Amino acid sequence: MRITQHPILTFERGKELNFTFNGQPMKGYEGETIAAALHAAGVKVLAKSLNLHRPRGFYCAIGNCASCQMIVDGEPNVRTCVTLLREGMRVETQEGKGTIK
Amino acid sequence: MFEKTGVATREMVMTKFPPIERINRGPVAVVECYQKIPCNPCQTACPVGAIQIGADINDIPHRDEALCTGCGMCVAKCPGLSIMIVDGSKSADSVEFRIPYEFLPLPQVGEQVVGLDRAGQPVCTALVKKILNPPSFDRTPVVTLEVERKYLYEFRNFRREAEAHG
Amino acid sequence: MRELELLIIGSGPAGLCAAISAASSGARVLILERSFKPGGQLIKQTHMFFGSERQYASHRGVDIADILLKKLEEYGDRVELMLNATAVGFYEDNVVTVLKDETSYFKVKARSIICATGAYEKSLAFPNNDLPGIYGAGAVQTLMNVYGIRPGKRVLMVGAGNIGVIVSYQLMQAGIEVAAVLDAAPRIGAYLVHASKLARMGVPILCSHTVKEAIGTDCLEAAVVCRVDESFRPIPGTEKRYDVDVMCISVGLSPLNELLAMRGVEMKYVPLLSGQVPLRSEDCETSIPGIYVAGDASGIEEASSAMAEGYLAGLCAAAGLGYIPQDYEERRQEYRKQLEGLRSGPVGERIRAGMKLSRL
Numbered sequence: 001m002r003i004t005q006h007p008i009l010t011f012e013r014g015k016e017l018n019f020t021f022n023g024q025p026m027k028g029y030e031g032e033t034i035a036a037a038l039h040a041a042g043v044k045v046l047a048k049s050l051n052l053h054r055p056r057g058f059y060c061a062i063g064n065c066a067s068c069q070m071i072v073d074g075e076p077n078v079r080t081c082v083t084l085l086r087e088g089m090r091v092e093t094q095e096g097k098g099t100i101k
Numbered sequence: 102m103f104e105k106t107g108v109a110t111r112e113m114v115m116t117k118f119p120p121i122e123r124i125n126r127g128p129v130a131v132v133e134c135y136q137k138i139p140c141n142p143c144q145t146a147c148p149v150g151a152i153q154i155g156a157d158i159n160d161i162p163h164r165d166e167a168l169c170t171g172c173g174m175c176v177a178k179c180p181g182l183s184i185m186i187v188d189g190s191k192s193a194d195s196v197e198f199r200i201p202y203e204f205l206p207l208p209q210v211g212e213q214v215v216g217l218d219r220a221g222q223p224v225c226t227a228l229v230k231k232i233l234n235p236p237s238f239d240r241t242p243v244v245t246l247e248v249e250r251k252y253l254y255e256f257r258n259f260r261r262e263a264e265a266h267g
Numbered sequence: 268m269r270e271l272e273l274l275i276i277g278s279g280p281a282g283l284c285a286a287i288s289a290a291s292s293g294a295r296v297l298i299l300e301r302s303f304k305p306g307g308q309l310i311k312q313t314h315m316f317f318g319s320e321r322q323y324a325s326h327r328g329v330d331i332a333d334i335l336l337k338k339l340e341e342y343g344d345r346v347e348l349m350l351n352a353t354a355v356g357f358y359e360d361n362v363v364t365v366l367k368d369e370t371s372y373f374k375v376k377a378r379s380i381i382c383a384t385g386a387y388e389k390s391l392a393f394p395n396n397d398l399p400g401i402y403g404a405g406a407v408q409t410l411m412n413v414y415g416i417r418p419g420k421r422v423l424m425v426g427a428g429n430i431g432v433i434v435s436y437q438l439m440q441a442g443i444e445v446a447a448v449l450d451a452a453p454r455i456g457a458y459l460v461h462a463s464k465l466a467r468m469g470v471p472i473l474c475s476h477t478v479k480e481a482i483g484t485d486c487l488e489a490a491v492v493c494r495v496d497e498s499f500r501p502i503p504g505t506e507k508r509y510d511v512d513v514m515c516i517s518v519g520l521s522p523l524n525e526l527l528a529m530r531g532v533e534m535k536y537v538p539l540l541s542g543q544v545p546l547r548s549e550d551c552e553t554s555i556p557g558i559y560v561a562g563d564a565s566g567i568e569e570a571s572s573a574m575a576e577g578y579l580a581g582l583c584a585a586a587g588l589g590y591i592p593q594d595y596e597e598r599r600q601e602y603r604k605q606l607e608g609l610r611s612g613p614v615g616e617r618i619r620a621g622m623k624l625s626r627l
Contacts, residue, residue, distance in 0.1 A: 001416055001417050002415060002416055002417070003411065003415040003416065003417060003441050003442070005205050005206075006205070006415070006440065006441060007203050007204055007205045007240060007440050008203065008240050008313040008327065008329075008440065009313060009329070009412060009415070011414075011415030013415070032414050032416075033414070036410060036414040036416055039410060039416055039418070040414075040416045044399040044400060044485075044486050045399050045485055045486065046399070049397070054397055055397075055398065055399050055485050055486070056397065056399065057398075057399025057400060057401075057402070057486070058399075058402065058406060059390075059401075059402055059403055059406060060387065060388055060403050060405070060406050061402070061403070061405070061406035061407075061409040061410055062302070062308075062405070062406070062409060063301065063302070064387040064388075064523070065387075081406075082301075082302065082303075083369075084303060103459065104454040104455055104459065105453070105454060105455065105472070105474045105475075106455075106462075106466060106471075106472055106474075107432075107455060107459060107462030107463045107465060107466035107472050108463070108466045108467075109463065133460075133463070134460060135459060136458065136459045136460070136613075136614070137612040137613050137614065138317060138458050138460075138612060138614050139317060139318055139319075139569075139571065139608060139609040139610075139611070139612055139614070139615065140317040140318060140319075140324060141318075141319050141324065142315075142319075142320075142324045142325035145319075145320055145324075145325075146325070157608070157611060157612070158318075158319055158608045158609070158611075158612075159608070159611055159612025159613070159614075159615070160612075178315075178325045179315075179325075179460075180314065180315035180316060180317050180324065180325055180460075181317075181458060181460025181461060181463075181464065182460070182464050183460045183463065203440060204439070204440060205440075217467060217468075217469065218467070219463065219466060219467050220466055220467065220469070221466060221467050221468050221469025221470065222469065239315075239325075239326075239327070240327075241315075257467050258467040258468065260468075260469075
């Protein structure tokens, strides 16, 4: 899924980072968002809708909509399309509204 | 039709080509800009003042075939990639085209490629003669191709033989 | 509470140009950018821009962001660019609340404010339009051109405006197949040079077509499209299925300017400008003196106009603060002339009509 050769752009990826998605170990790069790293790993379903529990992916990728909200390190409703990946992050599919601890 | 498909008709295309005598004398720019939009880098890029838009930036560029030297400075500068150079002076049987090509991998010099028309349909084969990609072209390489003369008004693009989509 | 001369909200083409313009006049500026990267949507524009030299025509958008940021550096500490800073409230006393790093809030009070908050992508209603794999065209552009990640293997582009055809071309540059571009309108909305670029790559552009439904269980697997009549009603029997794993929705943008409405600026719904817009003067000043708007937040246009508007708003906002350069009137007329030129052709007709409706 990652572009290695591009006629206009060069992609300088940061250092490799480890994180988990629903407990599964995953790798991404420093400088990319959680949603980007997940997409690169083939994960498109990020959440389930509130009432009908339909699958949700990202939609706007710039933090405008709420389609990509996930649970990150236990905190719900994190906009994963604008939140940078960090080493050791625990990322989980969000179902429902989430609860504040 | 053009406004529904993006494919210019033969009549429209013919209005942008200079007479064949001019093409046979040497390289000349064909500026396939049919719509009034606010844009003028072609005029700015031309070192001999052969492309004029005038006071209104929305006007359609006019290329003076007598002044145009076919240097190709405008080809990589047009944001719409609407300009190509045609040259009919090299051979009685073929014409040379210089067209912008912003895809990887670039073809090799000497490679046979598939010549495409304005709708992207294969129409002929084309031989890659040269590839120019200096920093001043800012990542818009310009490829010179030799094409059978009878496709002068059809040929507009190419794809590499090995390329299959999907 | 921090007190400021000029606050600019947004660091896209309009915000950056406004900051350059105001700082060059001598004003001290704080720019708020909600993202961790400055430049707004310029950072994903790999194509060469239209317009004239003055709006950096023929440069690629991504490089224009660098040019503008470098220019901004010339003004040293007169300009502060704050990243990860989202303006979330804008109150009567010109106090703006800012969410910093998603963790803490602070307040600033500015004598003058330029709102350059841009736009958001519209969506389209059809069955299963919420399936993962159906993304905004701009979102796909971000994924692909900022992060270097392919959205999928085969794409259906919905919308043949400039964004739709430009992103389609960029998808092909990233090695992704574009099955077709469709639009419900009877004619292509994009600049036709962009459409021709795509057409000669063999991508069909289908006008008078719409999406009937998306198909898929967890993710998009296929899309059914059909023809529409002059009243945009689907024509039965014209359905066609495309097996695609990505659908890009590119049916237009809406101005993002709720902050101005919150502040009490006089707003008006102007469909020609794609949504609610603030009423403003020819100098981009809203109904509240000292509060300006520039770029897509004032109505959807090209980035070239956003830059010219930014320069004009920055100049005038600084002048309102007492920073009036010697060539003030000359520059003011020059920016206005640029805008008039960019909007004067047939493709600017809609904008011109919209501008008339949104004048104070």
